Each structure stands twice: as structure tokens, then as C-alpha cells.
Amino acid sequence: MTTEMTPVQRERFQAQQAFFKRPSFLIQVALVIGLILVPLVPSFRVMDMMAKIMIFSIVVASYDLILGYTGLLSFAHAMFFGIGAYSMALLCYHLGSPQWHHLILATIVALAMSVVLALILAFFSLRTKAIFFAMLSLALADFFHILGRSWRNLTLGEDGVTFSLPGILNVQGQGFSLFGLNISPRTMTYYLVLVVSVALFIFLVRFVGSPVGRVLQAIRDNEQRSTALGFKTFPHQIYSIVFGSSISSMGGILFALWLRYVDPESVLGVFSMVDYLLMVIIGGLGTMYGSIIGAAFFITVQTWLPDLLRGIAANFPDYEIIQRMADRWMAYFGVMFVVVILVFPKGIVGTVQKIIRRRRMASFK
Amino acid sequence: MGQYRWESDLAKAPVIETKDLTIRFGGNVAVNTVNLQFEEYSLKSIIGPNGAGKTTLFNLISGQYKPTSGQVIFDGQDITGLDPATRTKLGIGRSFQLTNIFSTLSVLENVRLALQSKADVGMVFWRHWRSYFKLEDQAYELLKQVLLEDRWADEANTLTHGEKRKLEIAILLGLDPKVLLLDEPTAGMSIEEVPAILKIIQNIKAARKRTILLVEHKFDMIMNVSDSIAVLKDGRLICDDVPEAVSCNPEVMEAYLGGGMKYG
Numbered sequence: 001m002t003t004e005m006t007p008v009q010r011e012r013f014q015a016q017q018a019f020f021k022r023p024s025f026l027i028q029v030a031l032v033i034g035l036i037l038v039p040l041v042p043s044f045r046v047m048d049m050m051a052k053i054m055i056f057s058i059v060v061a062s063y064d065l066i067l068g069y070t071g072l073l074s075f076a077h078a079m080f081f082g083i084g085a086y087s088m089a090l091l092c093y094h095l096g097s098p099q100w101h102h103l104i105l106a107t108i109v110a111l112a113m114s115v116v117l118a119l120i121l122a123f124f125s126l127r128t129k130a131i132f133f134a135m136l137s138l139a140l141a142d143f144f145h146i147l148g149r150s151w152r153n154l155t156l157g158e159d160g161v162t163f164s165l166p167g168i169l170n171v172q173g174q175g176f177s178l179f180g181l182n183i184s185p186r187t188m189t190y191y192l193v194l195v196v197s198v199a200l201f202i203f204l205v206r207f208v209g210s211p212v213g214r215v216l217q218a219i220r221d222n223e224q225r226s227t228a229l230g231f232k233t234f235p236h237q238i239y240s241i242v243f244g245s246s247i248s249s250m251g252g253i254l255f256a257l258w259l260r261y262v263d264p265e266s267v268l269g270v271f272s273m274v275d276y277l278l279m280v281i282i283g284g285l286g287t288m289y290g291s292i293i294g295a296a297f298f299i300t301v302q303t304w305l306p307d308l309l310r311g312i313a314a315n316f317p318d319y320e321i322i323q324r325m326a327d328r329w330m331a332y333f334g335v336m337f338v339v340v341i342l343v344f345p346k347g348i349v350g351t352v353q354k355i356i357r358r359r360r361m362a363s364f365k
Numbered sequence: 366m367g368q369y370r371w372e373s374d375l376a377k378a379p380v381i382e383t384k385d386l387t388i389r390f391g392g393n394v395a396v397n398t399v400n401l402q403f404e405e406y407s408l409k410s411i412i413g414p415n416g417a418g419k420t421t422l423f424n425l426i427s428g429q430y431k432p433t434s435g436q437v438i439f440d441g442q443d444i445t446g447l448d449p450a451t452r453t454k455l456g457i458g459r460s461f462q463l464t465n466i467f468s469t470l471s472v473l474e475n476v477r478l479a480l481q482s483k484a485d486v487g488m489v490f491w492r493h494w495r496s497y498f499k500l501e502d503q504a505y506e507l508l509k510q511v512l513l514e515d516r517w518a519d520e521a522n523t524l525t526h527g528e529k530r531k532l533e534i535a536i537l538l539g540l541d542p543k544v545l546l547l548d549e550p551t552a553g554m555s556i557e558e559v560p561a562i563l564k565i566i567q568n569i570k571a572a573r574k575r576t577i578l579l580v581e582h583k584f585d586m587i588m589n590v591s592d593s594i595a596v597l598k599d600g601r602l603i604c605d606d607v608p609e610a611v612s613c614n615p616e617v618m619e620a621y622l623g624g625g626m627k628y629g
Contacts, residue, residue: 008473008505008517012498210490211481211497218478221467228427228465229540230453230482239488361518 011364024289031292035194039187049303051190051258053296054197059251060279060291061204066244067277068286069208070237071220075273076121076137079144080245082268083117084110084252089161089262090154098166103257110249118245122238141270148264160263165189169257193254200247205288207243216240217286282340284347293348301336305329378441380405380544380576381457386425386435395421397600398435403544408570408577410587413597419580420462422597423548426578427459428452440543453482458542462549462580464529466536468522472513475521475532476504479539504539511535511565527558534565544576545569551583559586566590588612 005013019025038050063077087110092098121140125132148155155161164170168188207213219226219233227233256262266272279298283290306329313326344351379402386399396418403409411419424430426437428449436445444452467475480500495501508514511531516524524532530550537545550566551559567590570577581587587594587608594611596604604614611617 006502006505007514008501011518012495012501015495206493207490209493209495211486211492211494212488212490214474214478214481214494217470218467221469222465224461225465225467225536226478227448227450228453228459228461229479229536230450231478232448232450235488239490243490364518 007364011361032198035198036191039190044186045303047186047190048258049299051193052255053292053299054193055251055254055258056279056295056299057292058197058200058204058254059248060276060283060295061201061288062244062247062251063276064280064283064285064288064291065204065208065240065247067280068284069213069216069220070240070244072126072237072241073134074121074137074241074244075134075270076117076141077245077248077276078270078272079137079141079268080114080117080248081252081255081272082144082148082262082264083113084249084254085256085262085267086148086155086161086252087113087249088253088256089163092163092165093161098164098170100166102166107250107253110253111246114246114249115242118242119238122234122241126234126237138270141268141273145264145268145270148268155264158264160261162261165257165260189257193258196250196254200250201292204247208288212236212239220286278337281347282337284344284350284353287347287349287353290347290349297340297348301333305332379403379438380440381426381578382438383422383426384436384438386422386437387433388421388425388430389433394600396425396432399597399600399602401595401602401605403576403578404592405576406573407592408566408579408590410579410581410591410594411597412581412584412587412594416599417597418600419597420548421600423459423546423578423580427457427546453540453542456541456543457546458537458540458544459546460530460533460537460548460550462552464526464533466521466529466532468520470521471517472508472519472521472524472532473501473504473517476507476535476539477501479536480504480507483539483541504535507535507538508532510538510568512561527554527561530554530558530562531565534562534569538569542575544578546578548580549582550579551581551586559583563590 035050035054038047041047059077059081063074066072066074066077088103088106091102091106091109095102117140121133121137125136149158151157165185169185169192208216215226215231215236216239218229219231219236223233252267255267275298279294280291281294282297283292283294309326309329309332313323316322340348346354381401381403383399383401386396386401387394388396399418399422401409411422413419421430425432428444428447428451432445436443438444439452439455439457442455444455447455467478470478477500480503481494481497484497484500486497505514505517508517511534513528513531513535516528521529521532534547534550537547547566551562554562563586566577566579569575570590579587579591591608593606594604594608595602596611596614596617604611604617606614
């Protein structure tokens with residue numbers, strides 16, 4: 001730089017220079033290394049929890065793309081998740097002994113269905129008002145939920161579908177040995193989930209950081225101003241819904257791979273939308289990384305809080321009231337949620353990011 | 366002032382032309398068979414009492430409304446059927462009467478988005494927005510032009526009203542439009558803030574790269590900066606002439622300045 005840099009150039013220069021030294025980057029690297037090492041913990045429960053956190057981080061992050069970055073309230077996100085899960089389960093179940101190409105076929109089917117349904121949803125509702133999008137997505141999601149319960153020949157109804165996976169992912173198999181460590185089929189599935197979710201998360205972060213991602217935020221903030229700048233609302237919203245929904249169905253595929261069992265209530269239920277909303281709000285709308293925090297918080301509490309309460313209650317066997325209080329773990333979760341929102345009005349990541357950004361920018365005035 | 370009057374004597378084709386432009390809202394004819402020509406690099410002001418249809422005429426030109434009948438011609442091309450986003454791409458940039466910015470985004474980002482639109486980056490999702498660093502630098506230059514560079518890193522909703530209007534003009538300049546539609550740029554401003562905006566408008570005009578359309582209430586301000594003034598009343602064009610002639614026009618005095626009201 002021969003001439004003096006403007007504050008904007010100084011800020012950008014510093015941001016580029018320090019990228020690999022930035023705390024956020026180091027935290028991400030540490031997180032991935034930590035996730036790789038999780039199977040060393042001799043507890044299936046921990047691995048199960050971490051796998052679910054990864055899967056739901058992706059689902060919630062893609063929900064954040066639609067809700068937080070694009071400003072559209074979709075109730076069909078669980079539906080897309082269910083479509084992914086069911087295409088994996090049904091193809092592996094109905095097509096005879098599981099083969100690798102069933103997995104690929106399931107991915108293609110899930111993606112194709114998500115794209116088509118997302119387009120239908122968008123074309124029928126978004127031309128008018130955003131509220132119709134919410135209504136139509138709710139109707140469509142409920143339709144698929146009923147379909148999952150009632151089309152017994154295909155989906156086995158509320159009994160759910162139990163299926164097995166091919167090759168080294170098959171839990172009946174022996175797994176293999178690597179550097180003296182026994183890698184079980186479970187562990188292999190865990191690593192598959194890990195690789196796919198990290199890849200999808202990176203894709204989502206890139207997406208919202210791209211020029212299109214910036215325009216999405218502009219449209220969310222002020223649609224009239226955006227069109228007056230020459231950005232067309234409709235194609236951008238379609239972009240976001242199609243990508244967000246497809247990634248949600250990828251999350252569904254991972255979920256089915258991990259559990260090898262799907263049932264309508266857990267993957268298609270409209271009520272799981274409430275969980276997604278809680279997770280995305282705890283982490284912070286429009287932050288992406290918040291979805292990891294939100295999913296981790298929610299699933300950790302969901303896994304350990306009932307145990308914790310039961311453990312406490314076991315110490316007071318004579319007090320009926322404490323026994324009863326221990327059963328209602330959702331009530332304590334509700335209190336925790338309210339406290340988090342009071343302390344972090346923009347979600348955990350959203351609030352922290354805002355403070356960091358303000359401090360950083362103050363030095364470039 | 367009118368020092369650029371010679372320009373219109375060259376009989377150039379107008380940049381924007383409205384032909385019998387009419388819009389009805391139910392029984393109310395908001396704009397009634399308005400024929401106007403806007404010459405290149407000129408500054409035309411549109412005045413008229415409240416409800417005369419000034420902003421509606423603006424919305425028709427920028428595409429927010431579709432006319433009931435009549436045409437809008439831009440650069441010899443009929444743009445009546447085009448949506449606002451397409452018209453912006455063609456080169457018609459507008460500001461709004463009520464401040465209209467991206468309030469949760471940073472000041473710089475507001476201008477950068479306009480530049481991104483102009484640069485036609487398109488639906489790119491595989492590159493990072495920061496890799497288009499020229500846009501950021503240009504945005505900063507534009508903020509300098511409107512004397513807002515000190516606030517570049519702030520969130521736009523922390524600006525004062527006057528600063529927001531300046532930001533709007535910077536956003537418009539970022540679009541690099543051939544035609545600037547300014548809808549009451551000084552509305553709601555304190556008296557100390559007005560000269561700064563006026564200076565910015567005069568600078569744009571003096572650069573002689575853009576045609577400016579101005580809707581304004583402050584008559585003395587218009588008199589000084591306009592090449593010509595169009596007067597609307599009840600949706601009809603009653604006068605379109607140089608400022609000196611307009612201020613002497615008895616019909617205008619009656620319609621707009623009448624009732625014992627003095628301009629200034």
C-alpha cells in the first residue's frame with residue numbers, strides 16, 4: 001500500500017491477515033478435532049448425543065437460513081427432514097437386502113423431492129404475502145405427517161420402519177481393526193455423519209457469506225428498498241428455500257442412518273418444529289454458528305436433565321413432592337430457555353457476536 | 366439559476382417522457398393524463414399542494430404503481446410494463462419520501478449492496494462477499510461524497526434523520542442511475558441539516574452526469590436549483606416551465622401559493 005489506507009481497507013486487511021489466528025477459527029478446528037475423538041469415549045450415550053447434535057446443527061442451521069437470513073417462517077422444515085429420513089428408510093427396507101447404491105438412490109430421491117416440494121411451496125404462496133407461505137407450509141407438513149401415519153402399505157404407519165444398512169455400516173457386522181482400535185459399524189456411521197454434517201455446515205456458512213446471502217439479508221430487512229436497488233425478491237427467496245429445505249432432508253438422511261429406524265412422530269411430526277424454533281432462537285437468529293450452540297444446548301439438556309432430576313429425587317425417597325417435580329423436566333427446560341433469552345436477547349451467539357463486532361469496529365473509526 | 370438552459374435548446378430526445386399517464390384508485394383519479402418530458406442532465410422539480418399526485422407520479426415512473434392508461438418512455442423505450450427492479454437495472458434510481466434504508470445492516474453495507482446490484486454480481490453463492498473488495502472501497506468513496514464516512518461501521522438505525530437521508534442519496538449514487546428520483550429529500554429535516562443535502566444535490570447536478578427529478582415542498586429551495594418546474598394540482602399538470610415563469614404564473618399562484626401564502 002503506497003497511499004494511506006482508508007479505514008475500510010485497514011479493517012479488511014486486518015481481517016484477512018488474522019484469519020487463521022482468529023479465535024473463532026481456532027474454536028472451529030478444536031471442535032472438529034473434538035468430534036473426531038468422541039468415539040474414544042467408552043460410552044455409547046455420549047456418541048449418540050454428539051451424533052444427534054451434529055445432525056440437528058445442520059437441520060437448525062438450514063432452518064436459520066430460511067427463518068433468520070431470509071425472514072420466512074416455514075413450518076415444513078420437519079417435513080423435509082422426514083422426507084429425507086423416510087426415503088432412506090423405505091428404500092433400504094423395500095428394495096431387499098441393503099446395497100450401497102440404495103444409499104445413493106435415497107439421497108437423490110430425497111433431494112429431488114425436496115427441491116420439487118420447495119418449489120411448489122414457493123410458487124403457490126410467495127407471490128402474494130409471506131404469511132401464506134407459513135400457512136401453506138403448515139398444511140403441506142401436516143399432509144405428509146398424515147401420509148406417514150396412514151399409508152401403511154408403504155410406510156408401515158405408526159409402527160415405524162426398522163431397516164439395516166449395507167457393508168461396514170451394518171450393525172450385525174464385525175467392523176474392522178485400525179491401529180489396534182476396533183472400529184465398530186456404529187463408529188463408522190458416526191464418522192459418516194461427522195463428514196457429511198461438517199461439509200454441509202461449511203456449505204451453509206459459505207452460502208450466507210456469499211453475495212446472494214447478503215442480498216437475502218437485505219430483502220429480509222427491507223423488501224421495498226431491495227427491489228428499488230434492483231434485487232428481485234422472488235428468485236432469491238426460492239434460492240434460499242430450495243437450499244435450506246434440501247439440506248434439511250440431508251439431515252433427515254443422516255438421522256435415519258444413525259438410528260436405522262424412523263417413525264412418523266419423530267421425523268415428520270409438526271411438533272418437532274417447536275424444537276427447531278427453540279434451538280434456532282437459543283443460538284441466535286441469523287448467526288449460523290448459533291445453530292450449533294442451540295442444538296448442543298437443547299439436546300444435552302434433553303439427554304441429561306431427566307437423569308439429573310431422577311438422580312436428585314433418588315436422594316429424597318420419602319418426599320412425594322420431589323418425586324413428582326423430578327418427572328417434569330420440560331418445565332425446568334422452559335425456565336432455562338426464558339433465562340437464556342433474558343440474558344442473551346439475540347440468542348447466545350447473536351448477542352456475543354454483536355458485542356465483539358462493536359468493539360472491533362470502534363477501533364476503525 | 367438556470368445556467369444550463371442552453372442544454373434544452375439542443376432539442377435532445379428526453380430521457381424520460383410520460384404520455385397521457387393516468388392512474389385511478391377506485392373513483393379517484395390520482396394522476397390525470399400527465400404529459401411530461403425530462404431532458405438529459407436537467408433538474409426538474411415537481412411541486413403541488415398535498416394530494417396533488419406528486420408521489421404517485423413518482424411511483425408510476427419508478428414502477429411501484431402500474432398506470433391505468435398511458436405510457437412511461439425511458440430512453441426511447443416503453444417501460445410501462447416493467448417491474449421496479451428491472452427499471453432500476455435500466456438506470457432509474459429513486460429515494461423514498463419516508464426514509465427507506467436497511468436499518469439493521471451497517472452504513473457501508475447499505476451502499477455496498479447498491480454497488481453489488483450495479484456490478485451485476487448475480488446469484489453467486491460460492492464466493493465470499495468480501496472477495497469483491499472493490500465494492501467496499503467504492504462504497505466508502507460514496508460515503509465520503511455525502512459526508513458520512515465517519516459513520517461507515519455503524520448500524521444504519523443509529524444514524525440521525527438527516528444522516529439517513531444522506532445515506533439514501535449515497536445508496537442512490539451507488540446504483541449509478543441515469544435518472545435520480547428524489548422524493549422530498551429534505552422532508553422532516555431540521556433547518557441546519559437542509560443546506561448539506563442541498564449542497565449534495567447541487568454537486569450531483571454540477572457533475573452533469575445525471576438527470577434529477579425532485580419532489581419538494583420548500584419553494585425557495587426549488588427556485589434556486591431547478592432548471593424547470595412542473596406544477597401538479599388534483600392530478601393534472603397545470604404548468605411546466607422555467608422557475609421564473611412558474612413563479613409568475615397566475616394559475617400556479619392561485620393553486621399552490623394562493624390563499625395569502627407567500628413562498629419562502
